[in-house]
Amino acid sequence: MAAFVYHLRVTKGYDNIYGLSIWNEPNALSGYGTSLPSGFLALYEPVRAKLDALVLSYIKIIGPDTTTPDPRFINNLMPSYGVYWDQISNHDYGSWCGNAVGNWSSLVNNINANYGGKPVIVGEYGNFGNKSGPVDNDANVYNGSISCAHMVIRYMNAGVKGFLEWEFAIYGDTWRCFGALTASDPNYVFKAYGPKYWTRSVLGRYVRAGWKVMNVNEDVTGTGNVVCAVLRAPDNNQTTILISNFSTSGYNLGIDLSSLPNKLTTLNNVYVTGPVPNGITEGNPVVLNNGIGSLYVNPKSVVALTTLPVGDLNAPNQMAVEW
Structure with a gap:
């Protein structure tokens, strides 16, 4: 071996x-x-x-x-x-x-x-x-x-x-x-x-190797339906929040990042939602006031809020077999 x-x-x-x-x-x-x-x-x-x-x-x-x-x-x-x-x-x-x-x-x-x-x-x-x-x-x-x-x-x-x-x-x-x-x-x-x-x-796509996972209230709604993680670059200059909602209901969520160094003002917002997704949707940016803001999370969805550029959300090239 x-x-x-x-x-x-x-x-x-x-x-x-x-x-x-x-x-x-x-x-x-x-x-x-x-x-x-x-x-x-x-x-x-x-x-x-x-x-x-x-x-x-x-x-x-x-x-x-x-x-x-x-x-x-x-x-x-x-x-x-x-x-x-x-x-x-x-x-x-x-x-x-x-x-x-x-x-x-x-x-x-x-x-x-x-x-x-x-x-x-x-x-x-x-x-x-x-x-x-x-x-x-x-x-x-x-x-x-x-x-x-x-x-x-x-x-x-x-x-x-x-x-x-x-x-x-x-x-x-x-x-x-x-x-x-x-x-x-x-x-x-x-x-x-x-x-x-x-x-x-x-x-x-919005997480990098070596980023640290912050301490958060993971169970956002207290039901287990919506969970989140907050990740930051070692120098605290980039942040991504990952959210997963398993429920058939949507939720209005509060976001409180006021305790983090380098206060954030805006987070880009991308998500996929069911019943069967056919791509990634770019939502309205989340505006934070002293690190505090809010977000509506769609039913059956996975969300990334990030300071990183959204990038190209088009489908990757479908590579056809050449006969």
């Missing part, structure tokens, strides 16, 4: 190779419980040693890459194996709207307190989340898309540092709830899939 990484990074020169995971979802063999295959954990030490011997100490090891909505059992692995993990990864496919946030928070708090604050990441998640309802149409896929936006925002507030969504084609209604960012159209190399693509775009 270390030799393969060397071949990719050094021989082939692929400088986008920065880390590796030794085993994807090793607890799958125990029905996604807390038991791991015999000999699995013993692999980390020799792989780390071989990477170092190949002068690849900068390659990060990501582990244990298990999958469960309750990753707290990783706390028990940290004393023996945490030394080999540069990032702590677990996959989450079972937490509707991020309702396992307490489990993730426990893991993050332990690692921050005892293991130097190594990054905890959701190494894989998918478009689950239409509760127990069917996923046989685009509107229900969009419900799942908003539930994932809830998950990202809530886990972000709990200290999770990164999120990697697994995209795969729609194999049929059984898997449709996962969906893909792109549509399964044999005539196109790339074609945006509306129920998922636009929510992910709003969540990601």
